Amino acid sequence: MSSGFFLGLVFGAIAAVLVLGVVMRQRFTRLQTRIQVLEDDIARERDAVKRAEDKSAAANALIEKLPTPLFLLNDELTVLSNNAAAIDLAGRNLAGNGIAFGFRQPGFLQTIEAAMETGTGQRMQLELPVPIERSFLVQVEPILSSAGSDRGNQIPTLLVMMLDVTQVMRTEQFRVDFVANVSHELRTPLASLIGFIETLLGPAKDDQEAQQRFLAIMQEQADRMYRLIADLLSLSQIELDEHSLPDEPVDLRSIAGEVEALLTMKAVERDMRLVLEIEEGLPMVRGDRDQLTQVLQNLMDNAVKYGNPGTEVRVTMKRDETRVAVAISDQGAGIAREHLPRLTERFYRVDAARSRAMGGTGLGLAIVKHILNRHRGKLTIQSEVGEGSTFRISLPASN
Numbered sequence: 571m572s573s574g575f576f577l578g579l580v581f582g583a584i585a586a587v588l589v590l591g592v593v594m595r596q597r598f599t600r601l602q603t604r605i606q607v608l609e610d611d612i613a614r615e616r617d618a619v620k621r622a623e624d625k626s627a628a629a630n631a632l633i634e635k636l637p638t639p640l641f642l643l644n645d646e647l648t649v650l651s652n653n654a655a656a657i658d659l660a661g662r663n664l665a666g667n668g669i670a671f672g673f674r675q676p677g678f679l680q681t682i683e684a685a686m687e688t689g690t691g692q693r694m695q696l697e698l699p700v701p702i703e704r705s706f707l708v709q710v711e712p713i714l715s716s717a718g719s720d721r722g723n724q725i726p727t728l729l730v731m732m733l734d735v736t737q738v739m740r741t742e743q744f745r746v747d748f749v750a751n752v753s754h755e756l757r758t759p760l761a762s763l764i765g766f767i768e769t770l771l772g773p774a775k776d777d778q779e780a781q782q783r784f785l786a787i788m789q790e791q792a793d794r795m796y797r798l799i800a801d802l803l804s805l806s807q808i809e810l811d812e813h814s815l816p817d818e819p820v821d822l823r824s825i826a827g828e829v830e831a832l833l834t835m836k837a838v839e840r841d842m843r844l845v846l847e848i849e850e851g852l853p854m855v856r857g858d859r860d861q862l863t864q865v866l867q868n869l870m871d872n873a874v875k876y877g878n879p880g881t882e883v884r885v886t887m888k889r890d891e892t893r894v895a896v897a898i899s900d901q902g903a904g905i906a907r908e909h910l911p912r913l914t915e916r917f918y919r920v921d922a923a924r925s926r927a928m929g930g931t932g933l934g935l936a937i938v939k940h941i942l943n944r945h946r947g948k949l950t951i952q953s954e955v956g957e958g959s960t961f962r963i964s965l966p967a968s969n
């Protein structure tokens with residue numbers, strides 16, 4: 571073998587190794603690039619999973635904190651999950667149990683079954699009597715969910731949402747009752763006015779004496795309607811202002827004097843006496859003078875109206891630490907215990923006939939309660955049947 575051939579072979583081999591090296595290097599670089607791409611993909615996937623996990627944790631936290639009770643049920647009506655409000659409502663965690671373990675109302679279970687059978691959303695109103703009476707608007711929605719599925723695939727489930735509408739229903743009932751009460755209170759004097767007008771235009775047209783008598787009754791009825799409307803207007807005005815705390819310094823002593831002067835005639839007519847006992851140096855209270863006048867007027871007027879003839883009405887005022895305590899006591903028929911919690915409701919009367927005969931609207935104590943609410947004041951009523959009543963109010967002193 572010639573040395574030239576040998577050298578050629580060697581150079582050839584070196585060239586081949588060099589070419590191979592270059593090729594390998596290129597392949598290695600490509601491989602590195604692909605690994606890098608794969609690593610980037612994995613990092614992106616990890617980020618996406620992390621984001622999804624974060625999102626799902628946020629959604630879970632949100633669902634958990636929602637005040638609306640939520641139940642997720644499978645097709646056998648077993649609870650797959652329930653949020654804190656649902657656990658609170660059912661009184662225990664129903665996860666793993668049938669929904670019927672928590673709620674036995676047939677209408678409720680039928681609504682859920684109907685949603686499962688038809689695959690369409692269903693709605694019903696549910697009344698729960700215990701522990702306190704509450705009304706719920708129940709919405710049952712069929713959805714696909716991976717909750718309760720081992721392989722993460724989506725299965726048909728039911729979402730049961732229970733919206734507490736107790737307050738809405740109460741407000742609605744209150745509105746209906748209120749309109750009915752106002753209409754009733756206005757209709758009676760109005761019917762009497764219409765009747766007397768017809769009589770005056772007809773049978774009593776020429777009867778002077780009857781005319782005088784009827785006009786006096788008509789005036790009384792018109793006054794009653796006027797008082798009712800004035801009380802309704804002041805109640806709605808007080809409600810409008812109820813959340814703004816009034817802070818003008820008010821002297822209750824001078825108000826008591828003014829109300830006493832206003833009621834003296836009425837008291838004398840009933841052979842009654844008004845006695846004021848006001849502590850020396852009584853502090854001012856923070857409030858709205860006109861409204862506090864209305865409070866004292868309503869309470870002192872009631873004491874004169876419902877006190878027995880020949881007795882006295884005593885009004886005392888004294889400091890009680892940081893507050894001023896006022897008590898208005900009468901010696902009247904008193905109020906039976908069962909009526910006490912309802913006395914401040916609009917139109918609530920113990921004896922409706924007596925209240926009307928005395929010119930009452932049934933709104934006086936409701937007005938007192940709302941004014942005291944606005945003033946951060948308190949009202950307590952103490953009464954003994956056959957002995958009399960004491961209405962106590964307490965208001966924050968201004969210094």
Ligand code: ADP
Nearest residue numbers: 872873876919920921925930931932933934935
């Ligand atoms: P009214 O205009 O009927 O007096 P109120 O709201 O002032 O309305 O009072 C509600 C009801 O509370 C009255 O109808 C009456 O039955 C009862 N009441 C209020 N004050 C007294 C009192 N001092 N003594 C006995 N009953 C009272």
